[in-house]
Amino acid sequence: MSxxxxxxxxxxxxxxDDPVFAGHYPxxxxxxxxxxxxxxxxxxxIEALPTAVDRVKFVRPVYPGDQxxxxxxxxxxxxEVRCDATASVDADVVAEFRLRYPEGAK
Amino acid sequence: xxxxxxxxxxxxHRHPILLVDxxxxxxxxxxxxxxxxxxxAEPCYQRLGDDTPAGGYAxxxxxxxxxxAQSAVLLACWEQPNPDVLAGKVELAAGIAGVRLLRPVYPGHTxxxxxxxxxSVDDAAVVAGGSxxxxxxxxxxxxxxxxxxxxxxxRRPSVGASR
Numbered sequence: 282m283s284x285x286x287x288x289x290x291x292x293x294x295x296x297x298d299d300p301v302f303a304g305h306y307p308x309x310x311x312x313x314x315x316x317x318x319x320x321x322x323x324x325x326x327i328e329a330l331p332t333a334v335d336r337v338k339f340v341r342p343v344y345p346g347d348q349x350x351x352x353x354x355x356x357x358x359x360x361e362v363r364c365d366a367t368a369s370v371d372a373d374v375v376a377e378f379r380l381r382y383p384e385g386a387k
Numbered sequence: 388x389x390x391x392x393x394x395x396x397x398x399x400h401r402h403p404i405l406l407v408d409x410x411x412x413x414x415x416x417x418x419x420x421x422x423x424x425x426x427x428a429e430p431c432y433q434r435l436g437d438d439t440p441a442g443g444y445a446x447x448x449x450x451x452x453x454x455x456a457q458s459a460v461l462l463a464c465w466e467q468p469n470p471d472v473l474a475g476k477v478e479l480a481a482g483i484a485g486v487r488l489l490r491p492v493y494p495g496h497t498x499x500x501x502x503x504x505x506x507s508v509d510d511a512a513v514v515a516g517g518s519x520x521x522x523x524x525x526x527x528x529x530x531x532x533x534x535x536x537x538x539x540x541x542r543r544p545s546v547g548a549s550r
Contacts, residue, residue, distance in 0.1 A: 301403065303401065303402070303403070304400060304401035304404040304405060305401075305404045306399045306400065306401070306477070307399070307471075307472070307473075309477065309538055311477070311541070313449075314479070314480045315449040315450075315452050315456065315480070316449055318448065318449045319447055319448070319450075322448065322449070330445060330448060330488055330491060331448065331488060332487065333486060333487050333488065334452075334483060334486035335485065335486070336482070336483070336484050337480075337483040337484075338481075339479065339480050339481055339482060342477075342479060342541060
């Protein structure tokens with residue numbers, strides 16, 4: 282288990298001037314849910330791409346200006362590294378994730 | 388061939404996050420095949436420096452999945468188009484399960500998305516499928532659940548309201 286890194290907590294600001302909001306959706310800006318998956322992947326610091334996304338649950342939308350808190354934990358899963366994460370806004374969980382990375386990714 | 392003009396009449400996604408270029412096959416209520424060309428001009432590559440190694444140009448998994456998911460929404464909404472969120476409903480991803488990422492996608496690749504309706508109820512659909520590049524599978528998706536919600540219900544609470 283020693284090769285698995287400790288848990289990570291990070292905060293991401295959803296910038297209202299992110300160009301994505303012009304198109305998602307015109308007049309009704311909400312963050313594409315999968316952008317949260319990218320936040321999680323980037324925050325892990327793992328260079329390799331995940332091999333699997335076992336599960337994502339979106340609880341409610343994220344809006345421009347939201348401060349998203351990511352809590353990310355790692356564990357061994359056979360030959361792979363499993364990553365469980367939540368995204369929260371104002372202490373409410375807005376999305377949950379389970380990803381897998383190849384062995385040696387971390 | 389069904390191009391961007393028709394796609395925009397069915398789903399509300401717009402530049403820079405309209406990630407489906409054309410639809411080649413559709414069986415409404417059943418299945419759809421859509422295509423997305425990835426190029427070096429994508430906004431996601433804008434900030435990469437000249438020293439970025441080859442692997443840095445892998446198309447982000449979030450955008451690959453978003454592109455696949457837009458194909459799924461196209462199929463789910465084919466017969467009840469929802470091109471304007473303000474006039475209709477908002478498509479929201481409710482959940483995704485069983486995604487396998489088999490190969491990275493790079494600029495120059497054209498991704499073929501295949502989607503099939505697994506189950507469809509009033510305002511939600513479960514869609515499965517995957518994506519190919521040059522006949523090789525790059526993505527598998529066991530279950531993607533999309534829900535349509537009234538946009539009024541989802542309005543962000545107004546400033547000053549308790550949250």
